[in-house]
Amino acid sequence: MSHPESGTRVVVLLGSLRAASLNRRIAETLRDQAPAGTTVEIADGLGDLPFYNEEIDVETAAPEAAQRLREQVAGADRVLAVTPEYNGTMPAVLNNAIDWLSRPYGANALRGKPFAALGATPTQYGGKWSHDDARRSATVAGAHVVADIAISESTIDRGDVLEDPEFVARLLGALDLLVAHRVESASAA
Numbered sequence: 537m538s539h540p541e542s543g544t545r546v547v548v549l550l551g552s553l554r555a556a557s558l559n560r561r562i563a564e565t566l567r568d569q570a571p572a573g574t575t576v577e578i579a580d581g582l583g584d585l586p587f588y589n590e591e592i593d594v595e596t597a598a599p600e601a602a603q604r605l606r607e608q609v610a611g612a613d614r615v616l617a618v619t620p621e622y623n624g625t626m627p628a629v630l631n632n633a634i635d636w637l638s639r640p641y642g643a644n645a646l647r648g649k650p651f652a653a654l655g656a657t658p659t660q661y662g663g664k665w666s667h668d669d670a671r672r673s674a675t676v677a678g679a680h681v682v683a684d685i686a687i688s689e690s691t692i693d694r695g696d697v698l699e700d701p702e703f704v705a706r707l708l709g710a711l712d713l714l715v716a717h718r719v720e721s722a723s724a725a
């Protein structure tokens with residue numbers, strides 16, 4: 537659901553816990569340079585989530601960090617995973633967050649939300665498998681993946697990519713696409 541009159545809220549699921557994370561800086565760049573009418577919030581407490589376990593996911597008594605994340609995502613209009621890749625897939629912290637967000641089954645916070653995944657890594661494919669896997673998991677959880685958004689940036693021999701205006705422009709273009717995405721037109725296609 538989008539609320540153009542009150543602006544569009546985008547929640548970022550950050551896949552790195554490192555304070556000096558490049559992907560964190562990418563998320564912060566999107567937050568700080570988001571166009572008027574778009575608010576980007578970074579859900580950066582993903583490391584506080586316990587590992588998903590159905591036994592502790594009980595109605596009204598789910599762990600506080602999980603409830604907070606579910607509320608944050610439920611209240612958002614769009615969800616963006618910004619993440620590196622670990623061992624050929626998304627970092628466990630992001631996978632775990634998607635698991636928490638995928639329940640309760642059928643009424644979860646990701647359901648129907650436009651979703652995209654992007655990021656950068658210092659290897660040849662820029663974390664492409666991580667981004668592909670995050671998109672697949674989000675799809676299974678009921679999100680609407682915005683297929684046109686596919687930035688898996690290799691930083692090999694690039695220096696600080698956030699000093700590259702062309703890269704920053706591509707990031708902001710991806711944010712625009714995510715905000716402009718309409719679920720109705722996607723399901724009609």
Ligand SMILES: Cc1cc2nc3c(=O)[nH]c(=O)nc-3n(C[C@H](O)[C@H](O)[C@H](O)COP(=O)(O)O)c2cc1C
Pocket residue numbers: 552553554556557558559560619620621622623624625656657658659660661662663
């Ligand atoms: C356990 C581990 C596994 C990794 N596996 C991959 C990988 O499969 N593909 C890749 O592109 N980078 C891999 N990397 C490198 C990360 O992409 C790199 O550390 C990256 O800078 C982390 O992102 P951050 O700066 O946002 O923390 C791995 C790093 C770690 C610590």
